[in-house]
Amino acid sequence: MSTLAIRDLHVTVETDQGTKEILRGVDLTIKTGEIHAIMGPNGSGKSTLAYTIAGHPKYTVTQGTIELDGEDVLSLTVDERARRGLFLAMQYPVEIPGVTNTNFLRTAKTAIDGESPSIRSWTKDVKTAMSNLKMDSSFASRNVNEGFSGGEKKRNEILQLELLKPKFAVLDETDSGLDIDALKIVSEGVNRAHDNTNLGVLLITHYTRILRYIKPDFVHVFVAGRVAEEGGPELAEQLEEEGYVRFVSEGEADTDAVLTDDETASVG
Amino acid sequence: MTITETEPKFIPVQTRSERFKSSDVTDFPAVTGREVEWRYTPAAPINDLVDNGLNGAHYEYTLTDVDGVSARWIAMHDDLVARAGLPEDRASAAAWSGTQEALLLTLDGELDREVVLTRDGLGAEARAAHTVVRAMPNTVATLILRNSGQAKLAENIEFIVEDGARLTVVTVQEWDDDALHIATHFAQVQRDATLKHISVTLGGRLVRLNPSIHLAGAGAGTELFGAYFSDSGQHIEHQVYVFHDAPHQRSRVTYKGALQGKSAHTVWIGDVLIGQNAVGTDSYEQNRNLVLTEGAQADSVPNLEIEIGDIVGAGHASATGRFDDEQLFYLQSRGITEDEARRLVVRGFLVEIVQQIRSPELEEHLQAAIEAELATTADGGAR
Ligand SMILES: Nc1ncnc2c1ncn2[C@@H]1O[C@H](COP(=O)(O)OP(=O)(O)OP(=O)(O)O)[C@@H](O)[C@H]1O
Numbered sequence: 325m326s327t328l329a330i331r332d333l334h335v336t337v338e339t340d341q342g343t344k345e346i347l348r349g350v351d352l353t354i355k356t357g358e359i360h361a362i363m364g365p366n367g368s369g370k371s372t373l374a375y376t377i378a379g380h381p382k383y384t385v386t387q388g389t390i391e392l393d394g395e396d397v398l399s400l401t402v403d404e405r406a407r408r409g410l411f412l413a414m415q416y417p418v419e420i421p422g423v424t425n426t427n428f429l430r431t432a433k434t435a436i437d438g439e440s441p442s443i444r445s446w447t448k449d450v451k452t453a454m455s456n457l458k459m460d461s462s463f464a465s466r467n468v469n470e471g472f473s474g475g476e477k478k479r480n481e482i483l484q485l486e487l488l489k490p491k492f493a494v495l496d497e498t499d500s501g502l503d504i505d506a507l508k509i510v511s512e513g514v515n516r517a518h519d520n521t522n523l524g525v526l527l528i529t530h531y532t533r534i535l536r537y538i539k540p541d542f543v544h545v546f547v548a549g550r551v552a553e554e555g556g557p558e559l560a561e562q563l564e565e566e567g568y569v570r571f572v573s574e575g576e577a578d579t580d581a582v583l584t585d586d587e588t589a590s591v592g
Numbered sequence: 593m594t595i596t597e598t599e600p601k602f603i604p605v606q607t608r609s610e611r612f613k614s615s616d617v618t619d620f621p622a623v624t625g626r627e628v629e630w631r632y633t634p635a636a637p638i639n640d641l642v643d644n645g646l647n648g649a650h651y652e653y654t655l656t657d658v659d660g661v662s663a664r665w666i667a668m669h670d671d672l673v674a675r676a677g678l679p680e681d682r683a684s685a686a687a688w689s690g691t692q693e694a695l696l697l698t699l700d701g702e703l704d705r706e707v708v709l710t711r712d713g714l715g716a717e718a719r720a721a722h723t724v725v726r727a728m729p730n731t732v733a734t735l736i737l738r739n740s741g742q743a744k745l746a747e748n749i750e751f752i753v754e755d756g757a758r759l760t761v762v763t764v765q766e767w768d769d770d771a772l773h774i775a776t777h778f779a780q781v782q783r784d785a786t787l788k789h790i791s792v793t794l795g796g797r798l799v800r801l802n803p804s805i806h807l808a809g810a811g812a813g814t815e816l817f818g819a820y821f822s823d824s825g826q827h828i829e830h831q832v833y834v835f836h837d838a839p840h841q842r843s844r845v846t847y848k849g850a851l852q853g854k855s856a857h858t859v860w861i862g863d864v865l866i867g868q869n870a871v872g873t874d875s876y877e878q879n880r881n882l883v884l885t886e887g888a889q890a891d892s893v894p895n896l897e898i899e900i901g902d903i904v905g906a907g908h909a910s911a912t913g914r915f916d917d918e919q920l921f922y923l924q925s926r927g928i929t930e931d932e933a934r935r936l937v938v939r940g941f942l943v944e945i946v947q948q949i950r951s952p953e954l955e956e957h958l959q960a961a962i963e964a965e966l967a968t969t970a971d972g973g974a975r
């Protein structure tokens with residue numbers, strides 16, 4: 325069993341107006357096999373947390389630690405973190421010109437395993453994973469994410485999740501922009517990874533709908549750069565009813581309102 | 593990624609068809625850098641190459657021994673010289689005026705092996721050269737031109753592709769870092785003949801290689817490919833011209849370039865002229881550039897002139913994309929190291945062109961050379 329432990333994490337970002345502190349003391353511990361949902365208003369720092377775990381150079385950790393089974397994650401490069409078993413499904417997956425998905429997936433798999441996968445079983449694995457996610461085989465020969473629709477990009481993230489088999493996955497709004505069927509397909513992919521490899525999941529979302537498919541063990545309310553409250557699945561229901569009003573203090577009252585669940589279905 | 597797609601736009605019939613031609617360098621005014629054909633080229637390094645007084649003696653070469661291939665020197669007033677075209681710029685004219693004799697390569701029959709012409713001992717002296725390659729009727733041949741070592745060369749190469757011949761030309765520029773090379777490749781493609789022309793440029797301080805293809809015969813076709821990698825201080829330029837001049841012709845132009853390092857500069861100008869005789873033309877040209885680091889510049893200018901309405905298709909595209917930090921982060925977040933990420937992107941980007949060569953040995957060599965280019969710049973700290 326593995327543990328990803330985040331303690332007292334403070335993170336800043338450089339802006340035109342100077343250094344801005346976004347995470348202000350995050351504490352969160354995830355064990356393999358656990359599913360944690362993080363919900364919170366726009367701008368509260370959820371993506372910042374996700375990127376900081378993955379090691380995005382834009383974010384500076386000023387205080388606190390992230391450890392994976394006792395190893396200091398913050399001193400590792402981005403690719404080292406991935407090779408240790410951390411995965412980030414991005415809110416906005418990046419297009420890579422000139423690199424086909426097939427080539428990319430094989431290169432990533434080789435990097436993570438430290439050896440190239442056997443051609444026959446790998447080809448089969450990719451095919452199976454794609455068909456499970458209802459991705460047309462043409463996506464294999466297309467350049468990574470290039471010209472993919474929003475929903476197709478999200479599926480491509482989960483395809484990587486299933487093939488790379490990390491220990492922990494941070495899913496940053498993987499459900500946003502998915503139609504109703506796609507939401508189900510993608511959720512099944514996450515559940516498969518969870519069931520097959522005992523994946524630990526940190527699921528960032530604005531909507532309780534995905535939590536009907538991916539059942540969280542824990543729900544964290546994220547406000548103004550820290551975890552404001554924690555609970556079980558019932559906390560998500562409660563947020564759905566009440567919104568974040570009672571968590572948002574005067575200072576943060578200007579954060580954008582959160583869309584209601586109904587508005588997701590229409591998003592491309 | 594920032595992509596700028598140029599939608600096909602039709603530039604009114606203008607200069608290209610009426611551009612001045614002469615083989616005499618004194619007919620061209622001194623290069624000022626304001627001329628359409630010189631506006632992107634740095635003037636200072638090429639001063640010597642656009643003037644009289646180039647060394648025009650026979651150049652040294654080695655040629656693989658293949659049945660059906662012969663080579664000899666011919667006079668510049670030979671009937672075979674100037675069949676494929678005449679200079680449209682001063683460097684080409686300087687090369688023409690400065691050359692004493694032209695090397696004539698005749699390719700005849702269905703050659704069972706590729707013909708390799710190697711030039712690796714040209715030296716640092718400013719010189720001129722003229723080469724005529726003639727593929728006899730119905731010949732099927734692949735000619736590989738391998739250029740390396742020192743060079744300060746202005747030259748013209750003519751390709752005469754006779755009726756029904758299928759000629760593949762691969763020209764590889766792996767010159768030394770300080771080499772200067774200005775070349776015009778004229779081609780005349782006759783009835784039902786095809787020319788596949790692939791240019792790969794990796795080395796040289798300044799390489800300007802302008803393929804100028806006259807599709808003269810009905811049913812003639814051409815495919816032009818280019819792959820180039822420009823790093824710090826390197827200028828690589830291609831001015832591609834395809835002239836459709838008879839019915840039912842097809843042309844495809846695909847050039848791809850990668851740029852890395854400060855002041856890496858590439859220029860691609862693609863002119864396609866569909867003339868009054870070119871009923872049923874099918875033409876498409878595109879240029880894609882991948883900018884790997886800040887400070888590099890890719891200029892890309894497609895032009896299409898159409899003098900006839902009855903064509904199958906004509907289009908062009910030009911796109912310049914950046915390999916940026918977000919892409920690097922994305923690949924690294926999947927376990928791929930930074931160096932591997934760059935290699936992956938550049939190799940993936942250029943492989944489409946290199947694959948066209950269909951010579952496994954050369955393809956492998958070039959893939960390795962491209963990766964070496966990436967490594968050199970990484971070590972040089974130019975990123
Ligand atoms: N590079 C940056 N420059 C300026 N501000 C930034 C930068 N990166 C993040 N921020 C700010 O940090 C705050 C947190 O952003 P973050 O993307 O982590 O929020 P989030 O909780 O993921 O929001 P959402 O629900 O909208 O995805 C926001 O106010 C954002 O504007």
Ligand SMILES: [Mg+2]
Nearest residue numbers: 370371372415
């Ligand atoms: Mg976010």
